[in-house]
Amino acid sequence: MNKTLTRADLAEAIYSKVGISKVESSDIVDQIFEEIILELIDGKSVKLSSFGSFMVRDKKQRIGRNPKTKEEAVINARRVVVFRASKELKNKVIND
Missing domain, CATH: 4.10.520.10 (IHF-like DNA-binding proteins)
Structure with missing residues (x-):
């Protein structure tokens, strides 16, 4: 069975590939999701190329x-x- 990708997994991938701290990578993931949520609350679309x-x-x-x-x-x-x-x-x- 396939594992579900989580926020923690995304933060870990950023940490290992970019080389910033785990805290910073987690903050980046959280901020990306927060921005998407705020735009959707405002009724706007979010396009990720x-x-x-x-x-x-x-x-x-x-x-x-x-x-x-x-x-x-x-x-x-x-x-x-x-x-x-x-x-x-x-x-x-x-x-x-």
Whole structure:
């Protein structure tokens, strides 16, 4: 089974490849995620070249159905974060 990549793994990779301290590399990873989160909160898209884009989408209120009881229920309007992988990322994943 494949291991999930974590923030700590990213910080460790920066530490070993760039040569800065573990604390600094961890701070860099945290700051990158914080900037992405702040942009998404503001409703902006985040495009990472050759990787993909994060976007906020507004979903309208709709009627759904409870799969167990088959009873209809209202699903409230909400904001969701979506990720769209770039063509480069898709090609790398498919070809490796």
